[in-house]
Amino acid sequence: MELLVQTMVNGIIQSGFYALAAVGLVLIFGVMKVVNFAHGELTMVGAYSVWFLHAQNDMPFLLTVVTAVVLVAMIGLLMERFLFRPMTDSPLGGLICSIGVLFVLQVAATLVGGEGPSKQVPPPYEGTLVLFDMLRIPYQRLFSFAVAATTLGLLWYFLTRMRIGWALRAVAQDREAASLQGINSNRMSMIAMGVGAAMAGLAGALMAPLTNINPHMGHNVIITAFIVTIVGGVGSLPGAVIASVLYALFHTFVTTYFSGTIATISGLVIMVLILIVRPSGILGKRVTE
């Protein structure tokens, strides 16, 4: 019973990272119709920034998180302006460019951090919250989850309550019709890419004290983000969040009771099954026309 509840809580906390990464991917795909293969590497850059600035150079943790978010958002904006925008009419071109960025960022991380074993960032928040004498949640995880959940809440508010949020959703649904309303779709692409990348950077920065940091860590992130995106329904942000929670619970349970490798393999199998049985995912719309 204790293990069951603990695993469930661990899973929910894990879902925060998954959702941050996946929602950014969905946002970018929705508005720009580009699958950003470098999304995992954006997360990696976020984690590296915290390692480099906080663990190596003693910058305060919170400040490094903010710096990481800004840095990764800038990388995203540059990608939009110089790679994705010229490739607007060629989704495949955008995808290939993003794969290029993926390698460039991996090499850049190796240049900054060197080769060798994975880096660790000592958790700036020590101690553990103990609930009912059985549930143990390290403060560091609690902090990360709170920030992730708040960010997702803000994004939701932005997309459903603000004029620019509506405009983003309009561009995602019909770029041409949106432009007829006076919406500058290039500007919306920049916003989507900036916000999506910032969320990836935030996920990486929050993850930094809790994970092994190496140039290839983006790999797991992108696989998870793909699974979650497809299970939730491509293009559906609420779907991505719900799928993040479900998948995080699933992954954590399988990891706890079996192993991490089996968890990832079964996640991919589920993704393939969903693609076969219900390609629209949990909340995705069936594509007509």
Next chain:
Amino acid sequence: MKLSVSNLEVSYNKVSALRGISFEVDSGDFVTLIGSNGAGKSTTLRTISGLVKPSGGEITLDGARIDNLDPDVIVQKRIGHVPEGRRIFKDLSVSENLMLGAYIHRDRNTVEKTIKQVFEHFPRLHDRRNQQAGTMSGGEQQMLAIGRALMSRPKILLLDEPSLGLAPIIVKEIGEFLSELNSQGVTVILVEQNADLALQLARFGYVLETGLIAMADRAANLADNEHVKKAYLGI
């Protein structure tokens, strides 16, 4: 506001869609472009609103060229476009769709005044304002598409096949609405396959055939023309 189209040429991947058409629309006019599929009617509207860039000729508004501008800038010149197939934002609510139609207006009072006018014209949109737009009937979606375009307070309204796929009673309703709108001073450029309806509503008509203007005359005269009758009115 005077809209002039002169020697307009458009081609898609070297296939020409418009082969040099010219016409002028004065403030308060109601003109229609009729013609068969592929004659270039939609292309004409799409080029005016900036969705398609011409390969030759020019479009001017009160003498200033607008054919090199992007669609989001052309809306600000008060040219509204109700595109073919309605193209409403199906996942957004009716009122979100309308608010996006007013995207170029930042003044709250203007927007609220306009949305009230739209709701007066189309009370059904008011009843369904919180409903997801894609769940409405075709006629309601067309009303939303027109309402959305009106939210930008256009002086010139381009409509592309607003009657397509709608029940006759709704078509009639939309027709009456367009006449009323025009009588309030909005210039209307209507593209229709339903030439019968279009020539009843408009004052002046152009018949497009394979990217050229084949005939231009008062709508009443076109409706009486033998060729038009045979080719487009099915009489």
